[in-house]
Amino acid sequence: MAWTDERIDQLKRLWEAGNTASQIAEELGGVSRNAVIGKAHRLGLQSRPSPVRGGDSSAADATPKAAAPKAEPAAAAPPPPPPAAQPAPPPVAKAAPPAPAPTPAPAAAAPAAPAAPQTVFRSIGPGGFQRQSPGEQQAPSTPAPPRRLVPAKPSAEVAGKTSLLDLNDKICKWPIGHPGEPDFHFCGEPINPGFPYCLDHCSVAYQAQLPRRDRRPPPPMPYGGPRVR
DNA sequence: CCCTGATTCGC
DNA sequence: GCGAATCAGG
Numbered sequence: 001m002a003w004t005d006e007r008i009d010q011l012k013r014l015w016e017a018g019n020t021a022s023q024i025a026e027e028l029g030g031v032s033r034n035a036v037i038g039k040a041h042r043l044g045l046q047s048r049p050s051p052v053r054g055g056d057s058s059a060a061d062a063t064p065k066a067a068a069p070k071a072e073p074a075a076a077a078p079p080p081p082p083p084a085a086q087p088a089p090p091p092v093a094k095a096a097p098p099a100p101a102p103t104p105a106p107a108a109a110a111p112a113a114p115a116a117p118q119t120v121f122r123s124i125g126p127g128g129f130q131r132q133s134p135g136e137q138q139a140p141s142t143p144a145p146p147r148r149l150v151p152a153k154p155s156a157e158v159a160g161k162t163s164l165l166d167l168n169d170k171i172c173k174w175p176i177g178h179p180g181e182p183d184f185h186f187c188g189e190p191i192n193p194g195f196p197y198c199l200d201h202c203s204v205a206y207q208a209q210l211p212r213r214d215r216r217p218p219p220p221m222p223y224g225g226p227r228v229r
Numbered sequence: 230c231c232c233t234g235a236t237t238c239g240c
Numbered sequence: 241g242c243g244a245a246t247c248a249g250g
Contacts, residue, residue, distance in 0.1 A: 003242085021234065035243050037234060042241070048234085 001030030003039060013205070015040050018048065162188030172198035174205070 001007075007028055014024040021036045028036070162185050167173055172187035174197045189198035197205055 020232090022232085032243070033234090034245080038236090038243055039241090041235075 001028075008039070008043065011036060011039060012043065012045065015045050015048075161185035172196070172201055174198065174201035 003011075010028060011024060014027060015021075015036075019027070021033045021040070025031050025033045025036045031039075161176075161183070162171065164186070166188065167186060170191055172189045172191050174187040175184065176187060177184040187198055187201055189200070191197060192199045192202045195202050195205075
């Protein structure tokens with residue numbers, strides 16, 4: 001199974017969304033957990049809290065890394081790995097509790113720009129995107145209402161639709177329809193900062209892990225989505 | 230045991 | 241570049 005752009009992109013998103021390598025492997029299909037991890041590393045994806053890493057048994061461990069039980073020839077001279085700065089920590093915020101949050105005080109999270117007239121978007125984690133608007137602030141008292149997201153068909157009109165050539169870094173790349181169809185186009189709405197899709201499509205693309213019981217049947221996925229087993 | 234991610238190294 | 245084998249912690 002080759003690492004196509006789509007599969008790589010899926011890997012990135014799932015990885016950064018906090019899925020385990022096993023889950024990602026299962027989701028992608030055709031690859032092993034190791035393959036996912038290996039690819040993730042090759043892509044330079046930052047590893048999330050791994051059980052092996054942080055588990056520093058000794059408080060002041062003098063030995064940094066002696067985990068080389070295998071051959072340790074004469075290599076030595078470890079080239080200082082340029083810490084490729086971490087330029088992208090914004091997209092991931094605190095994970096949103098999927099469970100019914102009894103928190104009644106919603107305003108506490110919006111201390112900044114209370115007078116800002118413009119809508120502010122804040123991603124609060126995979127599957128937990130919420131619109132934060134000064135006016136239409138909704139108390140999350142309701143048990144995570146599974147928003148019924150229709151594939152948002154802005155206008156089936158041929159005119160004004162977002163074509164492939166219209167895509168850029170600022171608009172939602174969620175496909176509407178299917179490639180080849182006469183009216184196939186892209187969402188085109190302003191993106192949710194840090195993501196390739198708009199707010200609504202982010203909430204579709206990044207589904208929160210719900211109990212298998214009451215999970216919404218067929219989440220609309222582009223291109224048929226990941227294989228169904 | 231199970232799980233996890235990290236790393237190595239032959240391909 | 242890829243990923244099975246292996247390592248190592250929870």
